[in-house]
Amino acid sequence: MIAIIKYNGGNVSSVQNALNRLKADSVITDDPEQIIKADKVIFPGVGEASSTMKLLKEKGLDVLIPSLKQPVLGICLGMQLMCGDNEEGGIRGMGIFNVNVKRFPPTDLVPHMGWNTVSDQESSLFSGIEKNNDVYFVHSFYCELSDFTTSVCDYILPFSSSLQKDNFYAVQFHPEKSGGIGSQILTNFIKL
DSSP states (O other): OEEEEOSSOTTHHHHHHHHHHTTOOEEEEOOHHHHHHSSEEEEOOOSOHHHHHHHHHHHTHHHHHHHOOSOEEEETHHHHHTSSEETTTTEEOOOSSOOOEEEOOSSTTOSEEEEEEEBOOOSGGGTTOOSSEEEEEEESEEEOOOTTEEEEEEESEEEEEEEEETTEEEESSOGGGSHHHHHHHHHHHHHO
16 A cells, blocks of 8 residues: 555645556555555655645654655655755755755746656666656756755756655656656556
């Protein structure tokens, strides 16, 4: 069973629909006991950082998520909240990844919305996927490059399109909206 963390994020149902297409059992929940017992956990995200962290803290999920031992996948805002200092709302994330989240320089190109290429893929999430494929992004903030970076996207500047540390995986793009490539990434996560 895969637990999809519920916190009023915008893409929770689309993540579950993507898992349903892959015949993976999942539940949308904010119940700590269900999350702890799950085989895998997905922390999706569409929303604003400070209000989301407030909701996570109210449920104790800001402490629970970093303590999980099973594979955990953060998506978009989920990835950013797994990091450290965040310029969106001036908050501190959960600190799983010692990476700062920055706002893109203000231009007509922000938000970064649409298909873009990821390169330098070095994670098992990209197993069976050719190098330099396009995935779907929607974001105005980015995670800096770091030792945890497992793929890179170059949009205005190079940034981490995915991160990994121990059992924690994270992607800035939306695999649930990235066609066959996204389905393969979710399948690879399911198989971890």
